[in-house]
Amino acid sequence: MRGETKNLLASQMAKSSLLHSEGKNVNLLDYMEEQNKEKESPLASRLRPMTLDEVVGQEHIIGKDKLLYRAIQADKLSSILFYGPPGTGKTTLAKVIANTTSADFLQINATSSGKKDMEEVVAKARENMGAFARKTILFIDEIHRFNKSQQDYLLPFVEDGTVVLIGATTENPYFEVNGALLSRSVIFELKPLRHSDIRTLILRALSDEDRGMGSYRAKVDEDALDFLADVSGGDARTALNAIELGVLTTKRSQDDWIHITLEVAQECIQKRTLRYDKNGDNHYDTISAFIKSMRGSDPDAAIYYLAKMLYAGEDITFIARRIMICAAEDVSNADPQALVVAVSAAQAVERLGMPEARIVLAQAASYVACAPKSNSACVAIDEALEYVRTHPQDRIPSHLMDAHYKGAAKLGHGIGYQYAHDYENHYVEQQYLPDLVKDERFYRLSDMGYEKTLKEYLKKIGAYKRESEDEKNE
Numbered sequence: 448m449r450g451e452t453k454n455l456l457a458s459q460m461a462k463s464s465l466l467h468s469e470g471k472n473v474n475l476l477d478y479m480e481e482q483n484k485e486k487e488s489p490l491a492s493r494l495r496p497m498t499l500d501e502v503v504g505q506e507h508i509i510g511k512d513k514l515l516y517r518a519i520q521a522d523k524l525s526s527i528l529f530y531g532p533p534g535t536g537k538t539t540l541a542k543v544i545a546n547t548t549s550a551d552f553l554q555i556n557a558t559s560s561g562k563k564d565m566e567e568v569v570a571k572a573r574e575n576m577g578a579f580a581r582k583t584i585l586f587i588d589e590i591h592r593f594n595k596s597q598q599d600y601l602l603p604f605v606e607d608g609t610v611v612l613i614g615a616t617t618e619n620p621y622f623e624v625n626g627a628l629l630s631r632s633v634i635f636e637l638k639p640l641r642h643s644d645i646r647t648l649i650l651r652a653l654s655d656e657d658r659g660m661g662s663y664r665a666k667v668d669e670d671a672l673d674f675l676a677d678v679s680g681g682d683a684r685t686a687l688n689a690i691e692l693g694v695l696t697t698k699r700s701q702d703d704w705i706h707i708t709l710e711v712a713q714e715c716i717q718k719r720t721l722r723y724d725k726n727g728d729n730h731y732d733t734i735s736a737f738i739k740s741m742r743g744s745d746p747d748a749a750i751y752y753l754a755k756m757l758y759a760g761e762d763i764t765f766i767a768r769r770i771m772i773c774a775a776e777d778v779s780n781a782d783p784q785a786l787v788v789a790v791s792a793a794q795a796v797e798r799l800g801m802p803e804a805r806i807v808l809a810q811a812a813s814y815v816a817c818a819p820k821s822n823s824a825c826v827a828i829d830e831a832l833e834y835v836r837t838h839p840q841d842r843i844p845s846h847l848m849d850a851h852y853k854g855a856a857k858l859g860h861g862i863g864y865q866y867a868h869d870y871e872n873h874y875v876e877q878q879y880l881p882d883l884v885k886d887e888r889f890y891r892l893s894d895m896g897y898e899k900t901l902k903e904y905l906k907k908i909g910a911y912k913r914e915s916e917d918e919k920n921e
Contacts, residue, residue: 490652491683494652494655494658496539498546505536514633527633528590529613529635534686537588541554544586545586552584554586555585557591562600568583569609571583583610586614590614591617591618591620605628614628649667649686663705666707668707679716689712692715737753737756746812750809764793774788774811777815779822782818789811791811834889845858846862872909876910
């Protein structure tokens with residue numbers, strides 16, 4: 448045993464000497480500590496690709512004909528931002544760049560670093576540039592965690608090339624990163640990994656004896672492999688954590704192999720964690736999809752996005768408010784009952800709470816999705832608001848003015864007003880709009896649902912004023 452320890456120490460010393468000979472200042476104890484950390488680190492960290500060729504997925508940005516691939520290969524990177532969900536390879540790509548660039552690569556995490564850390568990085572970058580004419584790449588993980596002043600501090604050093612910034616964020620950079628930094632960076636959006644990509648990574652993890660779990664002699668059943676690839680939701684880290692847990696906790700079979708069955712895989716991921724941050728862009732993307740599904744008359748999609756929000760713990764009163772808005776904006780008078788249902792649902796969810804509120808919200812969302820659609824009321828009020836904003840105010844017709852006070856008649860207020868209920872069909876034609884506006888028409892009834900009935904009624908009594916040229920010719 449003593450001989451093995453001596454040989455191991457000699458080997459580590461040899462590696463340390465080699466690193467010194469390459470110009471890298473490495474302490475032997477620090478090097479051995481780092482090596483031990485790598486051995487004990489999670490599978491997802493150990494299996495992280497070292498080169499571009501090892502990266503799985505994201506071909507839309509690192510395909511061999513793509514800008515990022517060419518820039519990394521040529522070592523000609525400008526400041527970039529990686530944006531995408533967890534486990535899609537943002538840090539991985541940064542590490543690949545670290546392994547391929549001739550620049551000095553420095554890394555900080557915005558959750559645990561502050562201005563002092565950035566000042567030290569800038570000082571080191573200036574030294575690199577001044578003394579060695581070497582660029583410095585600064586990788587900031589979770590850059591959206593930096594506040595505005597911290598991001599502003601980086602700006603002049605990014606602008607003058609002191610540092611080349613690589614930022615990684617799970618949040619939409621257009622919401623979370625200063626506009627000045629955005630304008631000086633190229634944004635690359637990483638997508639959730641495909642089902643086939645996750646399968647490839649799991650199989651690689653089980654076969655790789657150096658960095659993976661190949662030495663454990665583990666196999667994964669086909670249905671378990673498909674299950675993990677699906678339920679991980681495009682998150683490589685989730686899939687690799689699950690397979691690592693399965694291998695480490697499953698007993699060997701009589702054939703001396705560890706078998707990852709579907710049952711084992713299901714135990715390793717008992718509940719899928721949705722990528723849904725109630726304060727982030729996933730929140731806005733999901734509610735946007737929910738509303739557009741109701742507007743698009745797709746009740747299945749509306750129920751799906753409702754379920755996604757409820758599963759993630761979204762505020763039920765917020766969801767109810769959005770259903771009310773959609774009922775008024777997108778259904779309008781094509782089905783006036785939609786707003787009644789939505790308002791009743793909003794009141795009901797406040798009184799009931801979860802889990803019963805899910806049923807009420809599902810009823811309201813599906814009703815709005817299935818109802819005939821019209822945006823006539825929304826268009827009408829927006830056009831009227833724009834008209835009022837851009838046109839001078841006109842005087843209300845005198846016969847419409849209030850006549851319920853002493854002296855009104857002397858001013859001519861209310862004189863000549865015709866009371867609609869005194870006439871046939873309870874309608875009489877008279878001027879209601881001011882003189883400068885009287886030829887304007889804001890409300891356009893559609894032929895959808897109840898609005899068609901309203902249009903036919905107004906035509907019947909002679910009050911419909913939105914006739915098209917074709918209707919007039921008829």
